[in-house]
Amino acid sequence: MASEGELIYEGSNFFRQRLTLATLCGKPIKIKNIRTSDAEPGLKEYEASFIRLLDKLCNGSQIVVNDTGTSVLYKPGILMGGQLDHSCSNQRAIGYYLEPLFMLSPFCKNPVIITLTGVTNNKVDPSIDMIRTSMLPVMKKFFGTDDELSLKLVKRGLQPGGGGTVTFTCPIRRTFRSFQWLESGRVKRIRGVAYSSRVAPAVTNRMLDAAKKVFATFLTDVYFTVDNAKGKSPGFGLCTVAETNKGSYLSAESISNPPSDDVDIRLPEDIGQEAAWRLLEEIYRGGCVDSLCQPLVLLFMILTSKDISKIVLGPLTPYSIHFLRHIRDFFQVTFKIDEYQDNADLFSDGDKEAEEKEFRCGEKKLVLTCVGIGYTNVSKGQI
Known part of the structure; x- marks a missing residue:
């Protein structure tokens, strides 16, 4: 719905999509009635943090939030980029902020070098491992080069404590060329990383054994690395990626539940099997x-x-x-x-x-x- 040159939306759904596309095309938007019927109406902490990130990335943006936080008026400015630091909300993972950054960074004035701190792995958002093994190769395909494009996991941090650090570097491009991508190919190898934080190192081995039993039915070229971190919160998970002979990458992940009294503790074997079956589902799709x-x-x-x-x-x-x-x-x-x-x-x-x-x-x-x-x-x- 448009009014006087601005697009008007209602509700909190697809909040990042709307702000990201508005920034690229330069159209002002207004989002109203954000969780008006909830017990806690208005913007969540992670959404406010995303708005602050956009404000750092752009120059000349106008952002108006009403007193209750149920209405946002956003007039985008010029994408500047540069060297930035941003502290992400622990309610969502850093992947929540990286997805729109991948869309915006190539079109900034200056190359983007941004350091994000917060949660690197949770059950809702794509982890840094998934983004690095899936989205980064896609970006490299469009850029046509690996130079200056990187995503480095400096320190791992799980929910609820967070404490993780990630550095994303992206060059700029003036235009993109059209393309024809019609062949996905056949899976030739499976790679991945098993990670843990503040748990026994044997947990990662149990996850790997369970996942390899599933993959062994289909192919033998399966290899995983292990990352035993010392974060603020305990947890463990497995990220898997399938590579095809045509250069396509398909990824999936499974992670343990965060420490809490109202959730069940999951076994490492269950995490390994779930990650494997999720990857097989992606391959089937x-x-x-x-x-x-x-x-x-x-x-x-x-x-x-x-x-x-x-x-x-x-x-x-x-x-x-x-x-x-x-x-x-x-x-x-x-x-x-x-x-x-x-x-x-x-x-x-x-x-x-x-x-x-x-x-x-x-x-x-x-x-x-x-x-x-x-x-x-x-x-x-x-x-």
């Missing part, structure tokens, strides 16, 4: 990128030069579906979505009825096509 990277790729597709871009994805997540709707609102771009037909997956034994039947490996795939808007990093050329 298929696509050139996993569920985590879908919004990032969709955004970069519309920001490319004025040419056609295509990509093959697995079933769209609800988050990605709403992201497509917001892209339509902010950039007036819609995608053409077709069912993917792979002739290599068609088998026939000469029977006419069998020829009409189609055998597919995994879930049905989608081909998403759009024409880029020719987005240019205007901040890069300004003095």
Whole structure:
């Protein structure tokens, strides 16, 4: 809904999507009725922290929050970037803030070097390990180089204590080229990291043994590293990533429950098996990128030069579906979505009825096509 040049939304859903896209296209937005019916109405601590992060990243932004925190008026400024520090709320993980940073950082005036402190792993947001093994290779594919693009985990911190530190470095680009990404390939190896904090080192070995038993049924090239940290809060988890022969990465993770009186303690064997089965589910869904990277790729597709871009994805997540709707609102771009037909997956034994039947490996795939808007990093050329 638009009024006098600004977009108006209601509710707290997809808060980051709306502010991130508004920053890129330069349109002011107003979000009202934020949790008005809740016992604690208004913005949460982590949402206020995200607004402060945007304010640090941009110059000239106008942010107006009413007294109750149930209404936000945001007029974006110019993306400046530079060397920044930000203390994230422990209510959400650092991955909550990194996802929009991956979308905004390439279009800043100065290369981004930002240090984030807070929770590195929780049960809700993507962990630093997932982002590093899944989203970072996608960014490198668009940049065409590994230079100056990095995500370093300096110190691990689990909920509720946090205390983790992450450094993200991203160069800037003036434009992105259109692309055709239609082959995801077959899985050739599985990698991952088993991490723990303030628990016995044997816990990581138990997770690894459980996960390897699941993967051993399918392939033998499975290797994990171990990270036994000394954080503020106890916990453990396993991040797994599958690499294909076409350069695609699919990731999944499982983590123990935070220490609390009202949650059950999970065994390391359960964590290992759950991480393995989640990765197998991602492989079954298929696509050139996993569920985590879908919004990032969709955004970069519309920001490319004025040419056609295509990509093959697995079933769209609800988050990605709403992201497509917001892209339509902010950039007036819609995608053409077709069912993917792979002739290599068609088998026939000469029977006419069998020829009409189609055998597919995994879930049905989608081909998403759009024409880029020719987005240019205007901040890069300004003095």
